[in-house]
Amino acid sequence: MTKSIKVALAGNPNVGKTTLLNHAAKTNLKVGNWAGVTVEKKEGFVSYRGYDIHFIDLPGIYTLEPISEDEWIAYNFIADEKPDVVVNVIETTNAERDLLLTTELLEFERPMIIALNMSDEAKKLGIEVDAEHVGELLDVPVIRTNGRNGDGVEEMLDKIVESAERPRYPRAPKYEEQLETLLDRIQTEGRDGRNDSGAHHDKLTKRALIKMLVDSDGRYEEKVRLEKLYKKGIDGIIKDERYAFARGLFDETFRKRKSRNRDITDKIDKIALHPILGFFVFLLVIFLLFKISFDFSTPFMNWTEGFIDNLLAPLALSLLSHVGAGKWLPQFFSQAIVGGVGFVITFVPLIGMIYFLLALLEMSGYMPRIAFVMDRFTHKLGLHGKGMIPLLLGFGCNVPAVMATRTLENRRDKFLVMAMIPFMSCPARLVVFSFFAVLFFPHPAVVIFGLYLLGIVIGLLTAFVLRKTAYRGKLSHFVMELPPYRVPRIRTVFQITWVQVKSFLYRAGTLIFAASVVIWVLLNTPPNLKNQSDSAAAYVGKAITPVLAPIGIKDWRISTSLIPAFLAREIVLSSMGTIYSVDIQQKTTEFHFVPALETQLNGLGEATKESLMSLLTPKIQTLQTEGGDQNLQNVIRSSFTPASALSFMIFLLLYTSCLATVAVMAREGGKKFALLFLAYSFVMAWGVAFVVYQVGSLI
Amino acid sequence: MNTFQGAPKEKKLTDTAIADSTAQKKTLKDLSIGEAAHIVDFFKENDAVKKIEAMGLRRGKRITIIQKLGRGIVVKISNSRIVITSDVAKNIEVE
Ligand SMILES: Nc1nc2c(ncn2[C@@H]2O[C@H](COP(=O)(O)OP(=O)(O)OP(=O)(O)O)[C@@H](O)[C@H]2O)c(=O)[nH]1
Ligand SMILES: [Mg+2]
Numbered sequence: 009m010t011k012s013i014k015v016a017l018a019g020n021p022n023v024g025k026t027t028l029l030n031h032a033a034k035t036n037l038k039v040g041n042w043a044g045v046t047v048e049k050k051e052g053f054v055s056y057r058g059y060d061i062h063f064i065d066l067p068g069i070y071t072l073e074p075i076s077e078d079e080w081i082a083y084n085f086i087a088d089e090k091p092d093v094v095v096n097v098i099e100t101t102n103a104e105r106d107l108l109l110t111t112e113l114l115e116f117e118r119p120m121i122i123a124l125n126m127s128d129e130a131k132k133l134g135i136e137v138d139a140e141h142v143g144e145l146l147d148v149p150v151i152r153t154n155g156r157n158g159d160g161v162e163e164m165l166d167k168i169v170e171s172a173e174r175p176r177y178p179r180a181p182k183y184e185e186q187l188e189t190l191l192d193r194i195q196t197e198g199r200d201g202r203n204d205s206g207a208h209h210d211k212l213t214k215r216a217l218i219k220m221l222v223d224s225d226g227r228y229e230e231k232v233r234l235e236k237l238y239k240k241g242i243d244g245i246i247k248d249e250r251y252a253f254a255r256g257l258f259d260e261t262f263r264k265r266k267s268r269n270r271d272i273t274d275k276i277d278k279i280a281l282h283p284i285l286g287f288f289v290f291l292l293v294i295f296l297l298f299k300i301s302f303d304f305s306t307p308f309m310n311w312t313e314g315f316i317d318n319l320l321a322p323l324a325l326s327l328l329s330h331v332g333a334g335k336w337l338p339q340f341f342s343q344a345i346v347g348g349v350g351f352v353i354t355f356v357p358l359i360g361m362i363y364f365l366l367a368l369l370e371m372s373g374y375m376p377r378i379a380f381v382m383d384r385f386t387h388k389l390g391l392h393g394k395g396m397i398p399l400l401l402g403f404g405c406n407v408p409a410v411m412a413t414r415t416l417e418n419r420r421d422k423f424l425v426m427a428m429i430p431f432m433s434c435p436a437r438l439v440v441f442s443f444f445a446v447l448f449f450p451h452p453a454v455v456i457f458g459l460y461l462l463g464i465v466i467g468l469l470t471a472f473v474l475r476k477t478a479y480r481g482k483l484s485h486f487v488m489e490l491p492p493y494r495v496p497r498i499r500t501v502f503q504i505t506w507v508q509v510k511s512f513l514y515r516a517g518t519l520i521f522a523a524s525v526v527i528w529v530l531l532n533t534p535p536n537l538k539n540q541s542d543s544a545a546a547y548v549g550k551a552i553t554p555v556l557a558p559i560g561i562k563d564w565r566i567s568t569s570l571i572p573a574f575l576a577r578e579i580v581l582s583s584m585g586t587i588y589s590v591d592i593q594q595k596t597t598e599f600h601f602v603p604a605l606e607t608q609l610n611g612l613g614e615a616t617k618e619s620l621m622s623l624l625t626p627k628i629q630t631l632q633t634e635g636g637d638q639n640l641q642n643v644i645r646s647s648f649t650p651a652s653a654l655s656f657m658i659f660l661l662l663y664t665s666c667l668a669t670v671a672v673m674a675r676e677g678g679k680k681f682a683l684l685f686l687a688y689s690f691v692m693a694w695g696v697a698f699v700v701y702q703v704g705s706l707i
Numbered sequence: 708m709n710t711f712q713g714a715p716k717e718k719k720l721t722d723t724a725i726a727d728s729t730a731q732k733k734t735l736k737d738l739s740i741g742e743a744a745h746i747v748d749f750f751k752e753n754d755a756v757k758k759i760e761a762m763g764l765r766r767g768k769r770i771t772i773i774q775k776l777g778r779g780i781v782v783k784i785s786n787s788r789i790v791i792t793s794d795v796a797k798n799i800e801v802e
Contacts, residue, residue, distance in 0.1 A: 071761035075754055101786045105763035133786065244752065251765055273788070274773070281774040281781060380790050384777030393779065393792070417754070485795045487759050490781065490788040 012060040013172045019097035021068025024125040027155035040370040043489045044415040047078040056165045072112040077414040093119045100130035107254035115215040119171045122150045134267030142261045147179040180214040183249040190230045191217045273492040286381040301361040303622035307615035308357035316350045322599040347589030348524030348582040355439040360509045366404045367504040371496035390475030393486040395425040402432030406669040420479040430664045431467035436577045448653040453628040520582045523572040560652030560701040588643045651704030655697040662693035736796040743771040744801035751798045
């Protein structure tokens with residue numbers, strides 16, 4: 009029988025807790041170089057030396073006096089759930105700061121392990137620590153770890169198992185003498201009174217004693233005397249004692265050598281945080297983000313399309329005809345699977361590239377700096393400085409962005425930021441834009457950029473209005489850590505990208521597949537129709553056309569596509585793909601596997617070359633390559649004018665057409681808030697699209 | 708949450724008392740870019756101060772101002788950098 013050990017990872021934000029867990033449990037949990045990446049309890053499991061080790065990764069906290077929601081989650085777990093062992097991860101280079109939390113954790117008098125992480129950076133900065141001495145002083149196992157390469161993680165697992173076999177209780181920190189005497193007295197009284205101490209023996213923990221002392225009002229005259237002596241409340245005295253203990257521990261065990269390595273962060277920050285240059289750095293970063301994700305992925309998207317249309321699809325079709333499948337199956341296959349799901353999969357290179365670049369950005373440490381540089385503009389519009397981070401995350405995906413509002417200390421700020429996030433355009437929207445913008449506009453990059461900007465403006469407008477009405481009040485202060493710049497580990501960046509691409513592919517195989525099947529079935533209901541516009545699918549679409557006609561969407565094929573798109577926006581493309589591919593004449597060319605495969609392999613080489621070359625030009629070339637599925641493009645083109653295409657994109661940008669986002673908003677902000685916002689976003693989307701379409705049609 | 712709320716009168720009193728005594732005291736807000744100083748004390752004991760103390764801005768520590776922009780101030784303290792806003796910075800006495 010294997011025994012299980014419950015291990016909590018606790019520590020200050022951004023010290024590498026999740027990174028260590030990813031090494032230990034081979035998980036792919038989200039990491040990033042800024043404070044507040046983990047905002048909920050995350051888990052990892054390892055079987056090690058006959059034990060099932062159950063890790064719980066907690067949000068980072070500076071002190072066990074929680075304020076924001078994510079801090080409460082960490083605090084509640086440590087205080088209530090009684091993990092078997094707490095692994096206290098410390099950033100060696102910032103140990104003096106981190107040791108406050110260590111001191112507080114020691115008061116729980118429960119088995120603990122200290123992991124001195126970032127040992128590589130400490131070495132570079134010339135910071136030396138006598139780990140053995142720390143261990144002796146606290147009676148806690150102390151190990152050195154390096155999250156970059158996983159050094160020390162095995163030793164951490166060893167110590168966890170040891171601690172499960174022979175629990176080792178740390179020495180509680182010793183404070184000021186009179187305070188200790190007083191705590192001793194409460195201990196003796198408590199022993200006579202109740203016995204539910206929670207400690208390993210029937211003594212109360214230091215933590216419990218302190219709580220009793222703080223809550224005791226005027227019961228102890230020694231307390232009153234102490235407060236008079238130090239001219240502050242007992243909680244203030246205790247706080248100072250904790251700081252003094254941490255400081256003493258630090259001075260006793262840490263040394264700083266002179267190091268010749270100069271800190272590169274200060275140098276970069278001279279430019280990146282500069283009042284004027286910093287702004288241009290920000291613009292440059294945004295430009296590169298767009299440029300690289302468009303130009304690099306376009307050749308690969310074209311290739312993927314060819315791969316599906318010229319190799320996979322014909323291969324499957326010829327196999328189907330070999331086994332003698334009838335008329336329906338091949339039709340279903342080329343319309344619902346290739347036309348619908350396959351169409352969306354074509355965009356994987358774009359999605360992958362964006363996530364890759366965003367991961368690079370998040371791992372570099374630049375992200376919170378954007379919040380600092382932009383705060384002078386955004387705070388005038390009522391946006392809280394730290395609220396910028398969830399907004400930036402929104403460009404990756406709105407769902408984790410909404411979760412990230414947990415790090416905001418003020419409820420008003422939290423709701424305000426939540427009401428902005430859905431207007432930040434995510435890659436799913438970009439996929440739709442990149443298809444339509446190329447089809448209808450000579451400068452698609454400008455159009456797409458404009459749409460992103462429009463989202464931001466509507467978001468800011470929403471914030472501004474809310475500040476003046478529902479969430480009135482002074483803008484609260486903020487404090488935020490700026491991490492050192494770190495060279496991203498390419499493997500980690502690939503891992504993060506893969507997690508995102510995998511979830512996109514998973515969606516394609518489940519949600520998008522299901523939506524395509526339903527659409528296809530409805531298109532063929534009732535069976536043996538001559539005209540698709542008499543089908544059930546057309547019927548549904550026509551029913552909502554009156555609502556959408558004023559914004560230029562008059563074709564039932566588009567309105568029908570919009571309905572399942574509420575599940576996820578990219579479904580609008582797969583649905584259109586399915587509906588329109590019915591109109592496309594199937595080519596019945598001969599298919600030969602080997603030459604087709606050769607063409608594809610050659611094409612991949614070409615695409616790679618083209619991608620790399622495109623990076624050398626300063627301009628965004630954007631998706632402007634010929635080829636692709638001309639047929640599909642032509643039929644879709646016939647359903648739109650440039651004005652209605654633009655209005656369609658605006659509608660999809662602003663309307664929260666994403667079930668996952670609405671669900672997470674309901675969880676974080678309540679059902680009422682989520683539904684109200686959904687309605688608001690619909691009205692906003694419709695209104696703006698209406699104006700754009702009507703004005704655009706005049707031109 | 709806020710334990711001080713029970714005694715508004717007392718709070719007001721100390722606030723004005725502080726206002727008088729802070730007239731000549733130098734605060735972190737007064738420092739300019741590149742300047743270094745030691746933290747002497749905090750004028751208030753609110754949530755924000757508790758938080759920045761936990762983040763490393765503690766009495767006796769030496770700090771350097773890296774950048775100031777709008778209401779934001781980037782403070783370097785040993786190996787970490789913290790952004791605080793000026794309404795927090797004005798409650799930190801330095802010398
Ligand atoms: N150089 C170096 N970097 C590390 C080490 N461990 C982690 N990192 C980096 O530090 C950053 C923070 O890592 P995370 O694992 O996300 O930190 P966390 O403690 O989970 O952070 P929160 O969830 O925000 O509290 C990432 O950029 C990691 O790549 C290490 O030992 N050395
Ligand atoms: Mg984490």
